[in-house]
Amino acid sequence: MKVDITSQTKLYGVIGDPISHSLSPVFHNYFLSQRNINGIYIPLKISSNNLASKLKLLKNNFSGFNLTIPHKENIMKYLDEIDDLAMEYGAVNTVKVVDNKLIGYNTDGVGFVKSLEYMKVNLKGKDVLLLGAGGAAKVIALEVVKLGGNLTIANRDIERALQVKNQITKLYDVSINLVKLAELNSSFHVVINSTPIGMYPHINECPISSNLLEGTELVYDLIYNPYETKLLQLASKLGAKTINGLPMLIYQGLKSLEIWTGELATTEEEQVLYNEVKKRITIHRKD
Numbered sequence: 001m002k003v004d005i006t007s008q009t010k011l012y013g014v015i016g017d018p019i020s021h022s023l024s025p026v027f028h029n030y031f032l033s034q035r036n037i038n039g040i041y042i043p044l045k046i047s048s049n050n051l052a053s054k055l056k057l058l059k060n061n062f063s064g065f066n067l068t069i070p071h072k073e074n075i076m077k078y079l080d081e082i083d084d085l086a087m088e089y090g091a092v093n094t095v096k097v098v099d100n101k102l103i104g105y106n107t108d109g110v111g112f113v114k115s116l117e118y119m120k121v122n123l124k125g126k127d128v129l130l131l132g133a134g135g136a137a138k139v140i141a142l143e144v145v146k147l148g149g150n151l152t153i154a155n156r157d158i159e160r161a162l163q164v165k166n167q168i169t170k171l172y173d174v175s176i177n178l179v180k181l182a183e184l185n186s187s188f189h190v191v192i193n194s195t196p197i198g199m200y201p202h203i204n205e206c207p208i209s210s211n212l213l214e215g216t217e218l219v220y221d222l223i224y225n226p227y228e229t230k231l232l233q234l235a236s237k238l239g240a241k242t243i244n245g246l247p248m249l250i251y252q253g254l255k256s257l258e259i260w261t262g263e264l265a266t267t268e269e270e271q272v273l274y275n276e277v278k279k280r281i282t283i284h285r286k287d
């Protein structure tokens with residue numbers, strides 16, 4: 001890939017801390033180049049303390065950027081406009097710069113839902129266990145409820161799980177069960193992991209005990225590096241269908257690109273991008 005950088009080249013990027021593990025530059029740049037868009041996408045390491053001071057530079061020079069840990073919630077107070085769905089989630093992962101204004105969106109939910117469609121999974125009426133109650137869990141929990149799943153959230157810190165529940169039940173008339181992660185003792189049709197247990201440095205760990213996976217139909221791990229976590233290996237051995245975080249990563253990224261450029265990927269392009277990113281997965285350590 002060769003980009004002829006000029007003053008007309010559009011700048012896109014992802015900001016976070018840590019950021020060296022991010023695979024987003026791989027497929028964003030691949031897509032931009034395939035579509036002959038005069039743009040580049042770069043990773044930018046920006047800490048929480050520096051977010052406010054760097055926004056002017058981003059606003060004056062970038063056409064759009066993604067946000068990852070730890071900025072998805074903090075960015076909201078600096079934005080000029082926020083799309084309704086991002087407001088519902090209480091988190092923003094995509095910013096578009098329009099006429100010197102910062103407009104926030106969240107494409108993680110689209111990524112999650114499209115990954116389920118791709119795997120031909122229907123959550124309606126299923127007992128769904130969501131492990132974790134952090135930034136990603138807020139999005140997943142809301143989408144599980146909207147798809148008609150019976151949701152239970154398990155987290156170490158039950159207060160944080162309660163916050164996710166309250167945020168959803170303010171908007172939707174649904175019941176959500178909560179349980180402390182260490183006190184889980186029953187099985188579910190579907191298990192979704194949104195904790196970092198399974199990625200470096202926890203690659204040999206599993207967020208729940210394997211006996212709770214007996215009879216589980218589907219296990220979804222948001223982690224994509226490693227490609228198959230300990231949880232997915234165990235689930236697979238027990239006969240469950242498994243999904244890792246790669247389809248969600250690709251779909252949320254493509255939705256961001258659509259917001260910035262108006263360009264939609266074809267199914268063939270989605271598959272090529274998936275393979276390109278998969279090739280680049282190695283065990284990354286935190287920077």
Ligand code: NAP
Pocket residue numbers: 069108111131132133134135136137155156157160181194195196197199222223224244245246248249250252
């Ligand atoms: P986050 O906001 O930091 O939340 C992390 C959650 O994991 C919290 O609920 C936390 O529990 C729990 N947790 C952390 N360490 C734990 C441990 N040692 N044991 C048990 N629970 C632990 O992170 P996030 O943004 O939600 O991201 C979570 C995961 O999803 C990450 O692996 C991230 O890479 C992945 N992700 C993937 C995609 C994708 O496109 N595939 C998108 C977004 C995120 P407490 O509340 O008790 O601290």
